[in-house]
Every structure is written in structure tokens, then in C-alpha cells.
Amino acid sequence: MAKWAVVVSPEQYESERLYGADSLAVPGVGDSLDAGDEVLLVAGVDEPVVFGLARADGRGGLRYTVNLLEAPLPAPGIVAAVEEGGALGAHAVDERAFRDIQQRVRPVDTVRRTWLVSVDLPIEAASPGEAVRAFWNYVRELGPAELPAFVWPAGDELAMQAFVLGAEANQDPEED
Known part of the structure; x- marks a missing residue:
């Protein structure tokens, strides 16, 4: 499985923060990814952050595996690599850079409350x-x-x- 950073527009990031769902579609990205590919979701804002981890669903969508909207992670190494390849869209990420971010993700209390x-x-x-x-x-x-x-x-x-x-x-x- 390939590792990717998918950079979304500031508008899509704001929409995710307001109306978050279990999955998201990023225009023009779905064809680049194979089912099961792992993805870092990056907000293309002034100071880019990783706001989630996801898997490609094979139908052009991404399903969150970890939602970091409450506490996005700064990711200067990922951001620098992405900026070299252009702005929005899917960018290949090496395994080590992906794991560095993944290891910084802290377990979130998943107990649902009213x-x-x-x-x-x-x-x-x-x-x-x-x-x-x-x-x-x-x-x-x-x-x-x-x-x-x-x-x-x-x-x-x-x-x-x-x-x-x-x-x-x-x-x-x-x-x-």
C-alpha cells in the first residue's frame, strides 16, 4: 500500500471542521489512489496541519481512520515535501515520514457521550x-x-x- 499526503483547500478544511463526516471526497484525487492506500489529510492553510489519517476506499473517497479535527498536528516535514510537489491534491509520502506523523497521534477517548x-x-x-x-x-x-x-x-x-x-x-x- 502506498502512503500519501492529500492537501485540501482551506474551504474544504473549514467545511470538515464544521460538518465533519466519516469520509470525504477530494476532487481530482480519487483516481490517483488505490483501495487501501493510507493517507495523511493536510489542510492547505497558512500554516498547514495534518487533520486526519484516512484510507482510500477505491471509489474516489477517503475514509477517516483517525480524525484529528479537534487537535490537528503540525507537520513541517510533510508540508515541505508537499510544497515541493505543488499545492492541492495527492502527493506521495515516504514510509518513514508517514510513520513519524502516525506515531505522534495520541489515542482519543472514543467513549461516546450525549x-x-x-x-x-x-x-x-x-x-x-x-x-x-x-x-x-x-x-x-x-x-x-x-x-x-x-x-x-x-x-x-x-x-x-x-x-x-x-x-x-x-x-x-x-x-x-
Whole structure:
């Protein structure tokens, strides 16, 4: 099996951070990889990072084996090799460089817990139905770049955190 670094655009990386899934498609990459090839997923941002490990599925997609979206890894050696070969797309990586990154991956607590996620908006409306329609319009228009989502473990409301663009965001104006 070959080892690859697949560099995705900043826009695709942001989308992964916001709407992460078990797999992703990277335009123009699927034909380069054989089923089972191992992949380092690299964000093509100002300071590139490895945000996941994946395997090619043989149908043009990549399935995460390790998701590092919560704690991406800096990868200067991989980034330098990728930059020599161009920007976005698939780049062959030698076994040693791949293993160096793979060994830095720490096991993540895989125990699933229930999280409550809330978006609260004060809506002025004449009826509940109108309020709901206005709510969904605000959600669509503001989106994750402007609208904070509040997250906390079920049963521990005091642990509530606000997230904007998939990252923790302080919403207390007195703490700025």
C-alpha cells in the first residue's frame, strides 16, 4: 500500500471542521489512489496541519481512520515535501515520514457521550410557525461563521461552551 499526503483547500478544511463526516471526497484525487492506500489529510492553510489519517476506499473517497479535527498536528516535514510537489491534491509520502506523523497521534477517548447543542435566538413573530420560519432563515443566513452554538455534556449545564466556526469562542464581552 502506498502512503500519501492529500492537501485540501482551506474551504474544504473549514467545511470538515464544521460538518465533519466519516469520509470525504477530494476532487481530482480519487483516481490517483488505490483501495487501501493510507493517507495523511493536510489542510492547505497558512500554516498547514495534518487533520486526519484516512484510507482510500477505491471509489474516489477517503475514509477517516483517525480524525484529528479537534487537535490537528503540525507537520513541517510533510508540508515541505508537499510544497515541493505543488499545492492541492495527492502527493506521495515516504514510509518513514508517514510513520513519524502516525506515531505522534495520541489515542482519543472514543467513549461516546450525549451532548446537548443549542442555538438560541430571540425571534419576534405573530405565531409559533412564523417564529420557526424566521429562526431557520437566521440560521441559514448567519451560519456557523456568525451564529454561536452552545454545547455541554448532558447533565452538566455549567460546562456549557460556545463554538463559532467549529472552535471554542468566548461570548462574554467583559472577558475580551
